[in-house]
Amino acid sequence: MIFTILSVILILAGLIFFLGAAVGVVRFPDFYTRMHAAGKGDTLSSLLVLLGFSVYQLRDFQSFSESWIILLVILKLIAISTFFLITSPTSTHALMDAGWEDKVKPEIAKGRSNHLEEDAPKR
Amino acid sequence: MEKETTNLTLYRAIVFGLLMVIWVIFSGLLDGFHLTLGLISCGLVTWMSSDLLFDDREIGVRDRLRQAARISVYLFWLLWQIVLANLHLLKVAFGSADLRQPQIVRYKTELKTDFEKFLLANSITLTPGTVTIKILGDTFYIHAINDFAAKGLDGEMDRRIGHIFEGSKSNVDAAGSEA
Numbered sequence: 001m002i003f004t005i006l007s008v009i010l011i012l013a014g015l016i017f018f019l020g021a022a023v024g025v026v027r028f029p030d031f032y033t034r035m036h037a038a039g040k041g042d043t044l045s046s047l048l049v050l051l052g053f054s055v056y057q058l059r060d061f062q063s064f065s066e067s068w069i070i071l072l073v074i075l076k077l078i079a080i081s082t083f084f085l086i087t088s089p090t091s092t093h094a095l096m097d098a099g100w101e102d103k104v105k106p107e108i109a110k111g112r113s114n115h116l117e118e119d120a121p122k123r
Numbered sequence: 124m125e126k127e128t129t130n131l132t133l134y135r136a137i138v139f140g141l142l143m144v145i146w147v148i149f150s151g152l153l154d155g156f157h158l159t160l161g162l163i164s165c166g167l168v169t170w171m172s173s174d175l176l177f178d179d180r181e182i183g184v185r186d187r188l189r190q191a192a193r194i195s196v197y198l199f200w201l202l203w204q205i206v207l208a209n210l211h212l213l214k215v216a217f218g219s220a221d222l223r224q225p226q227i228v229r230y231k232t233e234l235k236t237d238f239e240k241f242l243l244a245n246s247i248t249l250t251p252g253t254v255t256i257k258i259l260g261d262t263f264y265i266h267a268i269n270d271f272a273a274k275g276l277d278g279e280m281d282r283r284i285g286h287i288f289e290g291s292k293s294n295v296d297a298a299g300s301e302a
Contacts, residue, residue, distance in 0.1 A: 017209055024216035032254075033225050036268050037216060040251045044209040047202075075148045089248030096256050096266065106266065112226035115264060 007056035014048030017041060030107040031099050039092030046084050050077045133184055138173040139165055193287040200283065204250050208275070212251040215268060224270050227256065230263040232281055236288070243284050250275065 021041020028034045054074045061067045100106075108114045146161040147153070177187070215222045230247075234240055244255040247265060252272025257264040267273035 017213060020209075020213040020216045024212070027216065028223070029220075030225070032266050033223065033268055036212070036251065036254060036266075039254070040249065041209070041212065041216070043249055043251070044205050047205075069151060072148055072151045079145075079148070085249065086245070089245045093244065093248050093255055096254050100256050106227060107225055109224035109226060112224050112270075114227045115229040 001059075003055055003059040007052040007059075010052030010055060011049050014045040014052065017045035017048065021045065031104050032096060032106045035092055035096055035099070039088065039095065043084065043088050047081050050081050050084075053077055130183070134177055135169055135173050137184070138176050139169040141176075142168055190287055197283055197287055201246055201249065208250040208252055208272070211271065212268070215252075223268055225266065225268055226270075226273060227264055227266050228273050228276065230265050230276050232261050232263060234261070234281065234285060239284055239288060242287075243280060246280055246284070247276070 018041065021037050024037025024041055025034050028037055054077045057070050057073050057077075061070055064071075106114065142165040143161060146165055147158075150157055150161065232240065232243060234243055240258060240261075244258060244263065247263070248254050252268045253276065254266045255263050256266050265273075265276065267276070
Protein backbone atom coordinates (compact mmCIF):
# COMPACT_ATOMS: atom_id res chain seq x y z
CA MET A 1 0.00 0.00 0.00
CA ILE A 2 2.77 2.40 0.96
CA PHE A 3 4.44 1.78 -2.38
CA THR A 4 1.25 2.56 -4.28
CA ILE A 5 0.79 5.86 -2.43
CA LEU A 6 4.43 6.81 -2.94
CA SER A 7 4.26 6.03 -6.65
CA VAL A 8 1.07 8.07 -7.06
CA ILE A 9 2.78 11.02 -5.37
CA LEU A 10 5.81 10.72 -7.66
CA ILE A 11 3.69 10.44 -10.81
CA LEU A 12 1.57 13.43 -9.77
CA ALA A 13 4.71 15.49 -9.16
CA GLY A 14 5.89 14.52 -12.63
CA LEU A 15 2.55 15.57 -14.12
CA ILE A 16 2.81 18.99 -12.45
CA PHE A 17 6.16 19.55 -14.18
CA PHE A 18 4.61 18.38 -17.48
CA LEU A 19 1.85 20.94 -16.97
CA GLY A 20 4.49 23.60 -16.37
CA ALA A 21 6.15 22.67 -19.66
CA ALA A 22 2.85 22.84 -21.55
CA VAL A 23 1.99 26.22 -20.03
CA GLY A 24 5.45 27.46 -20.92
CA VAL A 25 5.02 26.44 -24.56
CA VAL A 26 1.85 28.49 -24.77
CA ARG A 27 3.04 31.52 -22.82
CA PHE A 28 6.64 32.06 -23.88
CA PRO A 29 7.18 34.69 -26.56
CA ASP A 30 9.41 33.22 -29.28
CA PHE A 31 10.78 30.01 -30.78
CA TYR A 32 13.86 29.79 -28.55
CA THR A 33 12.14 30.34 -25.23
CA ARG A 34 9.42 27.90 -26.24
CA MET A 35 12.06 25.28 -26.94
CA HIS A 36 13.21 25.74 -23.34
CA ALA A 37 9.81 24.67 -22.11
CA ALA A 38 9.10 22.01 -24.72
CA GLY A 39 12.49 20.38 -24.76
CA LYS A 40 13.38 20.37 -21.12
CA GLY A 41 10.31 20.74 -19.03
CA ASP A 42 10.01 17.04 -19.67
CA THR A 43 13.40 15.87 -18.37
CA LEU A 44 12.59 15.95 -14.68
CA SER A 45 8.94 15.10 -15.23
CA SER A 46 9.60 11.96 -17.23
CA LEU A 47 12.23 10.93 -14.69
CA LEU A 48 9.71 11.36 -11.88
CA VAL A 49 7.00 9.44 -13.74
CA LEU A 50 9.40 6.57 -14.50
CA LEU A 51 10.56 6.59 -10.88
CA GLY A 52 6.91 6.35 -9.86
CA PHE A 53 6.50 3.33 -12.14
CA SER A 54 9.56 1.68 -10.55
CA VAL A 55 8.23 2.24 -7.05
CA TYR A 56 4.86 0.83 -8.15
CA GLN A 57 6.60 -2.32 -9.36
CA LEU A 58 8.00 -2.85 -5.86
CA ARG A 59 4.53 -3.28 -4.31
CA ASP A 60 4.53 -7.08 -4.39
CA PHE A 61 8.21 -7.70 -3.89
CA GLN A 62 8.65 -10.80 -1.75
CA SER A 63 12.23 -11.99 -1.84
CA PHE A 64 15.07 -11.82 -4.31
CA SER A 65 14.72 -15.44 -5.44
CA GLU A 66 10.99 -15.06 -6.08
CA SER A 67 10.76 -11.55 -7.45
CA TRP A 68 14.02 -10.91 -9.30
CA ILE A 69 11.96 -10.36 -12.45
CA ILE A 70 10.62 -7.15 -10.85
CA LEU A 71 14.17 -5.90 -10.48
CA LEU A 72 14.67 -6.51 -14.20
CA VAL A 73 11.63 -4.34 -14.95
CA ILE A 74 13.09 -1.58 -12.78
CA LEU A 75 16.43 -1.87 -14.57
CA LYS A 76 14.57 -1.48 -17.89
CA LEU A 77 12.89 1.67 -16.59
CA ILE A 78 16.31 3.00 -15.55
CA ALA A 79 17.55 2.26 -19.07
CA ILE A 80 14.66 4.30 -20.47
CA SER A 81 15.53 7.25 -18.22
CA THR A 82 19.18 7.09 -19.27
CA PHE A 83 18.02 7.20 -22.87
CA PHE A 84 15.92 10.29 -22.09
CA LEU A 85 18.83 12.02 -20.40
CA ILE A 86 20.99 11.59 -23.49
CA THR A 87 18.50 12.16 -26.32
CA SER A 88 16.37 14.96 -24.89
CA PRO A 89 19.10 17.65 -24.67
CA THR A 90 20.61 16.49 -27.96
CA SER A 91 17.38 16.95 -29.87
CA THR A 92 16.67 20.27 -28.15
CA HIS A 93 20.11 21.51 -29.15
CA ALA A 94 19.66 20.23 -32.71
CA LEU A 95 16.33 22.07 -33.08
CA MET A 96 17.69 25.32 -31.63
CA ASP A 97 20.74 25.14 -33.88
CA ALA A 98 18.54 24.46 -36.90
CA GLY A 99 16.39 27.44 -35.92
CA TRP A 100 19.46 29.67 -35.72
CA GLU A 101 20.76 28.43 -39.06
CA ASP A 102 17.33 29.10 -40.53
CA LYS A 103 17.60 32.72 -39.31
CA VAL A 104 14.83 32.60 -36.78
CA LYS A 105 15.19 35.87 -34.88
CA PRO A 106 15.56 35.42 -31.14
CA GLU A 107 13.77 37.87 -28.92
CA ILE A 108 16.43 39.43 -26.71
CA ALA A 109 15.43 41.30 -23.57
CA LYS A 110 16.28 44.99 -23.27
CA GLY A 111 19.86 45.58 -22.22
CA ARG A 112 20.82 41.90 -22.51
CA SER A 113 23.42 40.54 -24.87
CA ASN A 114 23.26 38.53 -28.06
CA HIS A 115 26.87 37.43 -28.36
CA LEU A 116 26.19 34.86 -31.06
CA GLU A 117 24.93 37.59 -33.38
CA GLU A 118 28.21 39.48 -32.87
CA ASP A 119 30.55 36.52 -33.20
CA ALA A 120 28.86 34.23 -35.70
CA PRO A 121 30.48 33.94 -39.11
CA LYS A 122 28.75 36.26 -41.52
CA ARG A 123 26.34 34.53 -43.83
CA MET B 124 53.58 -3.93 -27.08
CA GLU B 125 52.71 -6.78 -24.73
CA LYS B 126 50.69 -4.41 -22.56
CA GLU B 127 48.73 -3.06 -25.51
CA THR B 128 47.45 -6.46 -26.60
CA THR B 129 46.32 -7.33 -23.07
CA ASN B 130 44.60 -3.95 -22.90
CA LEU B 131 42.81 -4.71 -26.16
CA THR B 132 41.64 -8.12 -24.98
CA LEU B 133 40.53 -6.65 -21.68
CA TYR B 134 38.53 -3.94 -23.47
CA ARG B 135 36.89 -6.57 -25.69
CA ALA B 136 35.96 -8.57 -22.62
CA ILE B 137 34.47 -5.47 -20.98
CA VAL B 138 32.42 -4.62 -24.08
CA PHE B 139 31.19 -8.21 -24.27
CA GLY B 140 30.31 -8.21 -20.57
CA LEU B 141 28.37 -4.95 -20.84
CA LEU B 142 26.43 -6.19 -23.87
CA MET B 143 25.65 -9.47 -22.12
CA VAL B 144 24.36 -7.68 -19.02
CA ILE B 145 22.11 -5.53 -21.21
CA TRP B 146 20.92 -8.64 -23.07
CA VAL B 147 19.95 -10.38 -19.82
CA ILE B 148 18.18 -7.25 -18.50
CA PHE B 149 16.13 -6.82 -21.65
CA SER B 150 15.32 -10.48 -22.29
CA GLY B 151 14.63 -11.61 -18.73
CA LEU B 152 14.68 -15.24 -19.89
CA LEU B 153 17.43 -17.28 -18.33
CA ASP B 154 16.96 -20.63 -20.12
CA GLY B 155 19.74 -22.19 -22.15
CA PHE B 156 18.28 -21.34 -25.55
CA HIS B 157 17.98 -17.60 -24.99
CA LEU B 158 21.32 -17.32 -23.20
CA THR B 159 23.01 -19.08 -26.13
CA LEU B 160 21.36 -16.65 -28.55
CA GLY B 161 22.65 -13.81 -26.37
CA LEU B 162 26.17 -15.22 -26.30
CA ILE B 163 26.18 -15.56 -30.09
CA SER B 164 24.85 -12.07 -30.84
CA CYS B 165 26.98 -10.32 -28.20
CA GLY B 166 30.02 -12.19 -29.51
CA LEU B 167 29.21 -11.12 -33.08
CA VAL B 168 28.76 -7.47 -32.09
CA THR B 169 31.95 -7.47 -30.02
CA TRP B 170 33.89 -9.06 -32.87
CA MET B 171 32.61 -6.62 -35.50
CA SER B 172 32.30 -3.31 -33.71
CA SER B 173 33.80 -3.41 -30.23
CA ASP B 174 36.00 -0.41 -31.06
CA LEU B 175 32.98 1.89 -31.28
CA LEU B 176 32.93 1.99 -27.49
CA PHE B 177 35.97 3.36 -25.61
CA ASP B 178 37.77 4.92 -28.56
CA ASP B 179 41.09 5.49 -26.79
CA ARG B 180 42.48 2.10 -25.83
CA GLU B 181 45.72 3.57 -24.49
CA ILE B 182 44.00 4.55 -21.26
CA GLY B 183 44.34 1.83 -18.68
CA VAL B 184 41.31 0.03 -17.31
CA ARG B 185 42.06 1.29 -13.81
CA ASP B 186 41.74 4.89 -15.06
CA ARG B 187 38.49 4.00 -16.81
CA LEU B 188 37.07 2.60 -13.59
CA ARG B 189 37.98 5.78 -11.76
CA GLN B 190 36.33 7.83 -14.50
CA ALA B 191 33.19 5.70 -14.25
CA ALA B 192 33.03 6.23 -10.49
CA ARG B 193 33.52 9.98 -10.86
CA ILE B 194 30.91 10.19 -13.63
CA SER B 195 28.33 8.55 -11.36
CA VAL B 196 29.06 11.08 -8.62
CA TYR B 197 28.75 13.83 -11.23
CA LEU B 198 25.43 12.43 -12.48
CA PHE B 199 23.94 12.58 -9.00
CA TRP B 200 25.08 16.19 -8.62
CA LEU B 201 23.61 16.94 -12.07
CA LEU B 202 20.29 15.32 -11.12
CA TRP B 203 20.08 17.59 -8.09
CA GLN B 204 20.83 20.61 -10.28
CA ILE B 205 18.09 19.50 -12.69
CA VAL B 206 15.59 19.35 -9.83
CA LEU B 207 16.51 22.84 -8.61
CA ALA B 208 16.46 24.33 -12.10
CA ASN B 209 13.17 22.66 -13.02
CA LEU B 210 11.52 24.18 -9.97
CA HIS B 211 12.78 27.56 -11.12
CA LEU B 212 11.50 27.01 -14.66
CA LEU B 213 8.10 26.05 -13.28
CA LYS B 214 8.00 29.42 -11.54
CA VAL B 215 8.98 31.19 -14.76
CA ALA B 216 6.33 29.32 -16.76
CA PHE B 217 3.53 30.38 -14.43
CA GLY B 218 4.95 33.74 -13.40
CA SER B 219 4.77 37.11 -15.06
CA ALA B 220 6.77 38.26 -18.08
CA ASP B 221 9.16 40.17 -15.80
CA LEU B 222 10.79 36.87 -14.92
CA ARG B 223 12.00 36.36 -18.48
CA GLN B 224 15.05 38.09 -19.89
CA PRO B 225 16.00 35.96 -22.91
CA GLN B 226 19.61 36.46 -23.95
CA ILE B 227 22.46 34.68 -25.68
CA VAL B 228 25.69 34.59 -23.73
CA ARG B 229 29.24 33.50 -24.43
CA TYR B 230 30.79 30.83 -22.31
CA LYS B 231 34.48 30.00 -22.54
CA THR B 232 35.45 26.50 -21.53
CA GLU B 233 38.77 25.06 -20.44
CA LEU B 234 37.78 21.59 -21.58
CA LYS B 235 39.69 20.14 -24.49
CA THR B 236 38.41 16.81 -25.78
CA ASP B 237 35.24 16.34 -27.79
CA PHE B 238 33.71 14.04 -25.23
CA GLU B 239 34.17 16.54 -22.41
CA LYS B 240 32.60 19.24 -24.54
CA PHE B 241 29.72 16.95 -25.43
CA LEU B 242 29.16 16.20 -21.76
CA LEU B 243 29.28 19.90 -20.85
CA ALA B 244 26.93 20.91 -23.68
CA ASN B 245 24.44 18.22 -22.75
CA SER B 246 24.63 19.11 -19.06
CA ILE B 247 24.04 22.77 -19.84
CA THR B 248 21.05 21.88 -21.98
CA LEU B 249 19.71 19.48 -19.37
CA THR B 250 19.54 22.09 -16.65
CA PRO B 251 16.46 24.07 -17.63
CA GLY B 252 16.89 27.73 -18.46
CA THR B 253 19.98 27.27 -20.59
CA VAL B 254 20.42 25.68 -24.01
CA THR B 255 23.65 25.38 -25.96
CA ILE B 256 22.98 26.72 -29.44
CA LYS B 257 26.45 26.56 -30.93
CA ILE B 258 29.99 25.54 -30.12
CA LEU B 259 32.68 27.41 -32.02
CA GLY B 260 36.12 26.24 -30.92
CA ASP B 261 36.12 26.50 -27.15
CA THR B 262 33.35 29.05 -26.94
CA PHE B 263 29.82 27.94 -26.21
CA TYR B 264 26.89 30.14 -27.23
CA ILE B 265 24.13 29.61 -24.75
CA HIS B 266 20.57 30.82 -24.88
CA ALA B 267 19.46 31.61 -21.35
CA ILE B 268 15.86 32.31 -20.49
CA ASN B 269 16.62 34.82 -17.75
CA ASP B 270 19.38 36.43 -15.70
CA PHE B 271 19.17 33.76 -13.03
CA ALA B 272 19.83 30.97 -15.52
CA ALA B 273 22.66 32.95 -17.13
CA LYS B 274 24.24 33.49 -13.72
CA GLY B 275 24.14 29.75 -13.12
CA LEU B 276 26.90 29.34 -15.71
CA ASP B 277 29.68 30.09 -13.26
CA GLY B 278 32.12 27.41 -14.35
CA GLU B 279 31.38 24.93 -11.59
CA MET B 280 30.06 22.39 -14.10
CA ASP B 281 33.21 22.96 -16.14
CA ARG B 282 35.37 22.27 -13.11
CA ARG B 283 33.50 19.12 -12.16
CA ILE B 284 33.72 17.67 -15.66
CA GLY B 285 37.42 18.50 -15.80
CA HIS B 286 37.85 16.63 -12.53
CA ILE B 287 36.33 13.45 -14.00
CA PHE B 288 38.98 13.13 -16.67
CA GLU B 289 41.84 14.52 -14.60
CA GLY B 290 44.86 12.28 -14.26
CA SER B 291 44.02 9.79 -16.99
CA LYS B 292 46.46 10.28 -19.80
CA SER B 293 44.94 10.57 -23.20
CA ASN B 294 46.51 11.25 -26.52
CA VAL B 295 43.35 12.04 -28.38
CA ASP B 296 43.96 15.54 -29.63
CA ALA B 297 41.58 18.30 -28.81
CA ALA B 298 39.53 18.90 -31.90
CA GLY B 299 39.02 22.61 -32.22
CA SER B 300 36.37 22.27 -34.87
CA GLU B 301 32.70 22.80 -34.47
CA ALA B 302 31.15 19.92 -32.55
